[in-house]
Amino acid sequence: MAKRVQDHKPARAADAQAWFRENVAEQKRRYAAIVEEMDSIARDREKWYAEFLRIIQTRGFNANGDQRVVIPAKLVPKKPKGRSRVVF
Secondary structure (H helix, E strand, O other): OOOOHHHOOOOOOHHHHHHHHHHHHHHHHHHHHHHHHHHHOHHHHHHHHHHHHHHHHHOOEEEEOOEEEOOOHHHOOOOOOOOOOOOO
């Protein structure tokens, strides 16, 4: 089989590799901070979700201008089992 350019990547320079590692570590720290913050507001988020579901089932939401649509309870998606996580 013939050699293809996309099958071979050039070696990364030492300073580029150091920059890469530094940025990966920084992103992991940022991600950990986001996860910690999301976990700290988990109870509030549950309340917000419940309130949102109650509103769309009772008052509805604006579909077009001042036209409101109420979502029946049978069409509201059920909360998934286990831990759900939002990742930004």
